[in-house]
Amino acid sequence: MKLLLGCIADDFTGATDLANNLVRAGMRVVQTIGIPDAPVAGVDAVVVALKSRTIPAAQAVSQSIGALRWLQAQGCGQFYFKVCSTFDSTPQGNIGPVAEALMDALKADFCCVTPAFPENGRTVFKGHLFVGDVLLSDSGMRNHPLTPMTDANLVRVMQAQSRGKVGLIDHDVVRRGPEAIRGRIAKLGGEGGRFAIVDAIDNQDLLALGRAIADAPLVVAGSGVAIGLPQNHGLAPSTEAARLPAASGAKAVVSGSCSAATNGQVQHFLQQGLDAFAVDPLRIAAGQDVAGEALVWARSRLGDKPVLVYSSAPPEVVRGIQQSIGAGEAGEMVEKTLAKIARGLVDAGVGQLIVAGGETSGAVVQALGVRQMRIGPQIDPGVPWCHAGLHLALKSGNFGTPDFFTKAFTQLQ
Numbered sequence: 001m002k003l004l005l006g007c008i009a010d011d012f013t014g015a016t017d018l019a020n021n022l023v024r025a026g027m028r029v030v031q032t033i034g035i036p037d038a039p040v041a042g043v044d045a046v047v048v049a050l051k052s053r054t055i056p057a058a059q060a061v062s063q064s065i066g067a068l069r070w071l072q073a074q075g076c077g078q079f080y081f082k083v084c085s086t087f088d089s090t091p092q093g094n095i096g097p098v099a100e101a102l103m104d105a106l107k108a109d110f111c112c113v114t115p116a117f118p119e120n121g122r123t124v125f126k127g128h129l130f131v132g133d134v135l136l137s138d139s140g141m142r143n144h145p146l147t148p149m150t151d152a153n154l155v156r157v158m159q160a161q162s163r164g165k166v167g168l169i170d171h172d173v174v175r176r177g178p179e180a181i182r183g184r185i186a187k188l189g190g191e192g193g194r195f196a197i198v199d200a201i202d203n204q205d206l207l208a209l210g211r212a213i214a215d216a217p218l219v220v221a222g223s224g225v226a227i228g229l230p231q232n233h234g235l236a237p238s239t240e241a242a243r244l245p246a247a248s249g250a251k252a253v254v255s256g257s258c259s260a261a262t263n264g265q266v267q268h269f270l271q272q273g274l275d276a277f278a279v280d281p282l283r284i285a286a287g288q289d290v291a292g293e294a295l296v297w298a299r300s301r302l303g304d305k306p307v308l309v310y311s312s313a314p315p316e317v318v319r320g321i322q323q324s325i326g327a328g329e330a331g332e333m334v335e336k337t338l339a340k341i342a343r344g345l346v347d348a349g350v351g352q353l354i355v356a357g358g359e360t361s362g363a364v365v366q367a368l369g370v371r372q373m374r375i376g377p378q379i380d381p382g383v384p385w386c387h388a389g390l391h392l393a394l395k396s397g398n399f400g401t402p403d404f405f406t407k408a409f410t411q412l413q
C-alpha cells in the first residue's frame, strides 16, 4: 500500500503534534526519528522528525531533501513540511530555504503556507499571526533566544527568507471555500507568485484549505492544516486510528522545558504532594553525579503514582545559570543528564513516560534508542500518547493544561 502523505517536521515535538492531528482526522500514522532505514508498512502517513529548525540553512535543506527522497521512494504523492505554529525562523531561514528546495525537487510552482492552529490559539488574519489574543510580536516569542519573532506580518517574514514572491490569501477568500481558494492560488501563481500565506481563524477555514490543496504537491504549515487533508482520501475522524496497546509499568515525567506552560505544570505537580527531584545544572557543572543520585532517589518511589524529575525553572533562574556556565553548555549538560535519567528510569521499570520540551525530547528519544513511534490518542491539542515499546508523550514547551503531568496518566488507565 502506498503512503498517502509524506511529512517532514523540523523538530521532534512538532512532528508528534502533526501526527496527532492527522490521526484525529482518521489517518494511521507512524513518526520516525530521523530518516528510517527500512520501509514502514500498514499506515497512511509517515512523519519524519528532524531537528532542523535552528541548524544552518544548508544543513536543514540537505536533511529535508534526504527525508523527501525516502518518502518519495515509499510512493507518497503529497508532502507536508511541518514548521512551528509560531513560525520560528530568522531571515536566514530555515522555513524559506527548505520550502524552496522541496518545491524545486518536486517541480512545484506554488505552495500555500500557514502556521494557523486555532485549537491552540494560533490564528492568521490579514497575514498577521496571533498567539492567543496578542500579535506574535507581542507574545513571549519576541524574546526567544534563537529565533526571536519581532514581526507578526508573515508575508514579510516569509519574503525575507525566500527568493520567490510571497502573496496572501486573505480571510475574505478563505471563508468563500475551496473553489475561491483555488481561484486565488491560480491568480497569484499567474502573477509570478511562488508562495501564499493563508489566513485561517478556525477549523472551518482549515478544512476549506485542505480541500483546496488536495492536488498540491507540497504544503508548508503548522499542524493545523493536517485536519483538512485526510478528508481528501475519504477518511473521517475516528478513534480507531489512535488505538494503542494497553499501558503498563511505572509512571514518570522528565521535564527540561523552561517555558511558562511547563513551569506551571511542574508547580501543579508539586502542589499535589507528589514525589519530585530537582536537577541543579550548577551541580552537574561541578562534576556531581546528578543522574546517579536521581536514579537512586527514583527507584524506591516508582509505581502507580508518577514521579517527576525536572530542571525546569523560571526565566530569571535560567538566566543566572546561563551567565554562570554559558547557555549552550547548560542546555547540553542538562539534556544529557535528563536523557541518562530517562534511560535509567525505563531500565528500572517505567513504562509510561512524559517528556517536556522539544530539545529535551530529542535527547531522551535518542537515549532510549527509539526509531519509530505509533501515534495514539490526544491528551491535549498538539500532544498525543505514542507507543514505542513503552508509552511516551512528548510535550511541546508551550502546550498542555496545568494538570497535564497527572491528567495524562489517568487517560491511559
Ligand SMILES: Nc1ncnc2c1ncn2[C@@H]1O[C@H](COP(=O)(O)OP(=O)(O)OP(=O)(O)O)[C@@H](O)[C@H]1O
Pocket (backbone or CB within 6 Å): 013, 256, 257, 258, 259, 262, 281, 311, 312, 313, 317, 318, 321, 322, 330, 331, 332, 333, 334, 335, 356, 357, 358, 359, 360, 361, 395, 396, 397, 398
Ligand atoms: N535550569 C536550566 N538552566 C539552563 N538551561 C536549562 C535548564 N533546564 C533546562 N535547560 C535547557 O533549556 C532547553 C529547553 O529546551 P526544550 O526545547 O527542551 O524546551 P522548550 O523550548 O520549552 O520546548 P519546545 O521546543 O517544545 O517549545 C534545553 O536545552 C534544556 O537542557
Ligand SMILES: O=C(O)[C@@H](O)C(=O)CO
Pocket (backbone or CB within 6 Å): 011, 013, 014, 015, 017, 018, 083, 084, 085, 086, 222, 223, 358, 382, 396, 397
Ligand atoms: O507547532 C508548534 O507550535 C509545535 O508543534 C512545535 O513545533 C513545538 O516546537
